[in-house]
Amino acid sequence: MRAIVRPTPNLQGEIQALSSKNYTTRYLLIGALAEGTSTVYYPAHSEDSDAMRRCIRDLGAVVEEDEEKMTIQGFGRHPKHVSELNVGNAGAVLRFLMSVAAFCPELTFVNTYPDSLGKRPHDDLIAALEQMNVRVDHQGGKLPITIYGGEPKGGRIEVSGNVSSQFLSSLLFMTPLLNEDSEIVVLHDLKSKVIVGQTLEVIEQAGVKIEASEDLMHYRIPGGQRYEAKKYVVQGDYPGSAAILAAAAVTNSDVLVHRLEENSRQGERAVVDVLKAMGVNLTHENGTVHVRGNQKLKAGEFDGDHFTDAVLAMVAAAVFAEGTSRFYNVENLRYKECDRITDFLNELRKAGADVEERQSEIIVHGRPEGVEGGVEIDSHIDHRVIMALTVVGLRSRQGLTIRDAHHVAKSYPHYFDHLRALGAQVELVRE
Structure with a gap:
């Protein structure tokens, strides 16, 4: 599917933020690892969360769902012995379940996205599992991977x-x-520490004890524990909402996004502060972010490791800022669905942006007058790239056409619906 994004000077209205993908996948996993029935309210609906649903079912969890909630009867530390699992293009789901697969005699994770997840490395987790009496067959650290x-x-x-x-x-x-x-013991550096905080938060909610050092580089975990079956409520998603907020920031807008908790542990909550630092007229009260955009932004320097999954959306906003912006400490973006530095910046250049890359930096020379656009560009089968390029298209003079835009469903199936509800001129064309 192609997304034809036309110049849209004004956005107006309000939406409910989608539910958090990160929290949904984690709650589904601990529900499966519990013995008993857990309930997850307002779970996210995306390709990633659907992959986790499908895989825990395959491993023996009993999952039932209505419009409000999902119940999960877990399998504890005794997953059903299956020969294969297909996680689709969901890297986090693959990596979380590779450890769960250590409880199975033999399980192969198949490779159905050779040009995306199939290219991503998993050597570090494989090396850790091999220290735990687990044998792993793999293709240079990549899929297909068999856990014995x-x-x-x-x-x-x-x-x-x-x-x-x-x-x-x-x-x-x-x-x-x-x-x-x-x-x-964590070796070298630890990327995305804030997201590890989410993991620890969810594990603690399930009644499991882990002693973590203050720098999150060392952990002591008592054995013989069990996850408790509980009720969980999924909060709104900052990574997906970041693109909506960026779109509001680069246009003349009056946009409200609800269900975004002020005290959330999602690292991407930092986009509120990033946009404020860029001079965006923004308030955040009672779980609602209100953006009154006037197309005037200023450049800044930002540590992207604090908001990994929202960096591309903020780069898209910086394309139109006055001055040069720098997003540093972002090398881990190279190991996502695509190389989110080289691949993304190549597409931005086609649209008319002035950008540079370093190994772990993105540098944006802003063009407040806008960019030309008028080209067809590649999504690289990456949901974050699609969302960020859409933001750029809205402010371009001739619009943009984004190929393979349906892959936005990996995390935010209703992204284009939400943008259009705010007045964005986007046409979806099936190929």
């Missing part, structure tokens, strides 16, 4: 945090269920 488990052992486990925090989160979910106590 059954008797995973605790003890001292080292895992690198250089590429992704998801490897650490995967181990944190699984190790409390082991018979032995475990000690996890």
